[in-house]
Amino acid sequence: MTTGSSLMNTVTLTGNEYLLVYNVFSLVVASMFAAFVYFLMNASQVAKQYRNAVVVSAVVVGIAGYHYFRIFSGWSDGQFNEGYRYADWLLTVPLLLIELLIVLGLSSEKRRPLTIRLVTAAVLMIGLGYPGEISTSDSTKWIFWALAMIPFIYILAILYKEITAATKRESAGVAQALRLALGLLLLAWLVYPIAYLFPIIFGEDSSMAETVRQVGYSVADLLAKPVYGLAILAVAKLRTREEAPSAN
Numbered sequence: 001m002t003t004g005s006s007l008m009n010t011v012t013l014t015g016n017e018y019l020l021v022y023n024v025f026s027l028v029v030a031s032m033f034a035a036f037v038y039f040l041m042n043a044s045q046v047a048k049q050y051r052n053a054v055v056v057s058a059v060v061v062g063i064a065g066y067h068y069f070r071i072f073s074g075w076s077d078g079q080f081n082e083g084y085r086y087a088d089w090l091l092t093v094p095l096l097l098i099e100l101l102i103v104l105g106l107s108s109e110k111r112r113p114l115t116i117r118l119v120t121a122a123v124l125m126i127g128l129g130y131p132g133e134i135s136t137s138d139s140t141k142w143i144f145w146a147l148a149m150i151p152f153i154y155i156l157a158i159l160y161k162e163i164t165a166a167t168k169r170e171s172a173g174v175a176q177a178l179r180l181a182l183g184l185l186l187l188a189w190l191v192y193p194i195a196y197l198f199p200i201i202f203g204e205d206s207s208m209a210e211t212v213r214q215v216g217y218s219v220a221d222l223l224a225k226p227v228y229g230l231a232i233l234a235v236a237k238l239r240t241r242e243e244a245p246s247a248n
């Protein structure tokens with residue numbers, strides 16, 4: 001568990017709880033960097049118009065791998081900086097949305113305004129969540145949780161609408177892969193607001209709450225970044241095969 005209101009807090013978890021979080025952080029670091037190499041190796045296997053989606057996936061896991069390495073190193077030294085997570089999310093969440101928009105096959109005229117709206121909402125969501133995350137006041141946490149949920153719901157509503165429309169015009173294989181990508185993103189994103197509330201539900205000083213929160217965030221990041229990236233890669237490869245005669 002972390003104590004104090006500063007960005008760099010002292011880790012007070014001990015025994016199996018400390019070890020569980022330590023091992024999960026280690027797993028995430030290894031997974032992110034392995035995914036980084038994998039995505040770069042596969043980027044050339046997709047058509048040029050979808051290649052940027054795979055490259056963005058590599059950038060996402062590379063950024064996340066760096067921040068998790070910093071988190072893991074700090075945890076090993078008995079300190080934890082909550083700011084690393086939010087710095088990571090501020091960069092990677094907009095990129096997660098961008099890579100999905102690329103493989104949706106939208107025209108640049110439609111994709112550009114969608115990108116602006118979604119990236120703006122993502123930045124608002126992360127920015128609004130941070131003050132509540134570092135606060136020790138339950139009322140402050142609830143206020144910023146509620147505020148962050150507004151752009152959160154807005155983003156999911158837009159993605160659901162666009163992917164539903166896309167699945168109606170795509171082949172069965174691409175439609176299924178797009179639904180899988182949305183499902184993974186939805187599953188991962190639902191973990192974040194729940195894990196956020198654990199210190200409120202079980203108390204700021206609860207070691208169990210802190211353990212579950214850190215593990216929950218880490219598992220959600222694995223689903224939302226490397227696993228989601230694999231789904232994006234699958235969509236890009238399917239599109240490449242279907243459009244082979246016209247692909248460069």
